[in-house]
Amino acid sequence: MKTRAALAAFGVGFGLWGVWLMLQSLQPAQLIRLPLWLGGVVIADDFILVPTTVAVGWLVTRWSIGPDRHRTVGAVRTTLLYVGITTLIAIPLLLRQGKGANPTVLPRDYLRDWLLLEATIILAGLAVFLIQRSRITQRS
Amino acid sequence: MKLPAPPTEKSFPSPLHHPRVATVIGRWLAVAVLVCFLTGLFSHFQQHTPAWLHIPSRPASLYRVTQGLHVFSGTIAVPLLLAKLWTVYPKLFAKPELKGLLEKASILVLVSAMALELFIGYLNTLQWYPWPFPFKETHYALAWIIIGALLVHIAVKLPLIRTHWRRTAEVVAESLPPAITGMTRRGLFRTVAGAASLVGISTIGQSVPAFGPIAVLAPRKPNVGPQGLPVNRTAEAAGVPGIPADWRFTISGPQQLSYTIDQLRALPQSRSDLPIACVEGWSQGARWEGIRIRDLLHLCGAPASSRVRVVSMEKGGFYATTELPPEFAADPLTLLALRLNGGELALDHGFPARIIAPNRPGVLQTKWVHRLEVIS
Structure with missing residues (x-):
């Protein structure tokens, strides 16, 4: 109990310090807009990103009920997840391509690189998928 | 329904x-x-x-x-x-x-x-x-x-x-x-x-x-840029078009000294292999040549461990004036650099002179330096 009380006390202290810093360094107009952004990111992850993941997961699980699919569902699910997370990270790069502050910011061809990365992930996933499926065929 | x-x-x-x-x-x-x-x-x-x-x-x-x-x-x-x-x-x-x-x-x-x-x-x-x-x-x-x-x-x-x-x-x-x-x-x-x-x-x-x-998802490539080094703030963005013919570098301490670019080049030069490491996470090692800050301090009669104000020619921005704490001014690796990777500093890298010090964020490696002031 003592540990929990100490953790909570330090937590509240650090949090209030952060709030004080925020009040010190931001203009009133900025302080009013900040909660909109804080709320916006919560909506983005709780009402867009996570529900999308849950929905795709549900579809994959439904698909996996078919004969022998339980052997390959892992490869499908992992591939989809990796494509999803790398694409999420790539979105700002793709949006800002060519708009860097100077030519050394965002110097790559991000569309080409992103396509290459996704192709690599999908090919690797496909290889695992085929290996896992061929194992079933051999056994039966 | x-x-x-x-x-x-x-x-x-x-x-x-x-x-x-x-x-x-x-x-x-x-x-x-x-x-x-x-x-x-x-x-x-x-x-x-x-x-x-x-x-x-x-x-x-x-x-x-x-x-x-x-x-x-x-x-x-x-x-x-x-x-x-x-x-x-x-x-x-x-x-x-x-x-x-x-x-x-x-x-x-x-x-x-x-x-x-x-x-x-x-x-x-x-x-x-x-x-x-x-x-x-x-x-x-x-x-x-x-x-x-x-x-x-x-x-x-x-x-x-x-x-x-x-x-x-x-x-x-x-x-x-x-x-x-x-x-x-x-x-x-x-x-x-x-x-x-x-x-x-x-x-x-x-x-x-x-x-x-x-690094296909990285916003930076460490070897892209003039002289193989990325740039955060270009000379154009900093409002530094170049230097006039009568450009002089000054250091003020117990004595005030003033040098033309050729006089700076004639001072004893040292070499430091130091990275530029930016707050944005990218970094790249480089070979710098120039005059040790401690040597400059010695020339103007100040102790090597002095706090030094670094004044840049850049206009606006938070880092036009920075401070070099005594530990950094005294470090033999800290230079007023004139050359980078074997060539004269590119304008985007701070021509004619910039600070390069060990263990410092890139934003404090002040470029286009024309004045050093000994504070203490």
Whole structure:
């Protein structure tokens, strides 16, 4: 109990310090807009990103009920997840391509690189998928 | 027409929405957050050094490592945070109770602050600022709010964390046999670790040049730029078109000395192999040649351990004037650099003269220097 009380006390202290810093360094107009952004990111992850993941997961699980699919569902699910997370990270790069502050910011061809990365992930996933499926065929 | 009932906690049948999973992924996320917070604090103190703190000038590559880790840990925290939020997602639909209201509020603070922190931190590495508040101050204040809310969260969940710290028996869903749901806890952990590694490998190349070629998701390539080095603020952006024919460099201390560019070149030159390590996480080693700051201090009659004000010709910006603390001025690696990688400094790298010091953030490696003032 003592540990929990100490953790909570330090937590509240650090949090209030952060709030004080925020009040010190931001203009009133900025302080009013900040909660909109804080709320916006919560909506983005709780009402867009996570529900999308849950929905795709549900579809994959439904698909996996078919004969022998339980052997390959892992490869499908992992591939989809990796494509999803790398694409999420790539979105700002793709949006800002060519708009860097100077030519050394965002110097790559991000569309080409992103396509290459996704192709690599999908090919690797496909290889695992085929290996896992061929194992079933051999056994039966 | 009747609307479908909203989901409840029971609407999510996967056995992976389990406290054991939350504990394991929470642990990973906590490590990433802690590394990110401590390295961020170090970077903050580098730029706003309180009087009681003395930052050493060695190891020379310390800041390169800590800031690379800062951006790395923040980037891989994105998949970890998403996995954590997915695991506890059903809790969002639990019946609200008065008792748990305070806990819910602390979680709301934690999630919103952490998601916004990672978002603005990542966009900052692209030098993209679409929000209506200052980046640096907000990023710093949010960090304290996150650490605070995280400690409160751990305090609230401590009994649950303790129960599930070690492996517990896996609950199998009643509706589906495990062979069909496919994913075990171990499988999920492997997938999440794999996602974090994938994101890490495809971005770390901006800090570790060896991984540069495969850093397909990195906003920087460490060897792209004039003289093989990236640039944050160009001469054009800084309003420095070049130097006039009568340009002179001055140093004021006990004596005031003034040099033309040719006279500077005639002074004893030293060589330093030092990285440029930027707050945005990218870094690259380089070979610098110029005059040691301690030699310049000696020439004007000041002790080697002097605090030195560095004045740039750049217009506006937060870093037109910076201060070199005594430890850094005295370090033999610290130069007023005139040459980079075997050639004269490019204008974008600070021609005719710039500061290069060990263990310092890139923003403090002042470019286009025309004046040094000994403060103490």
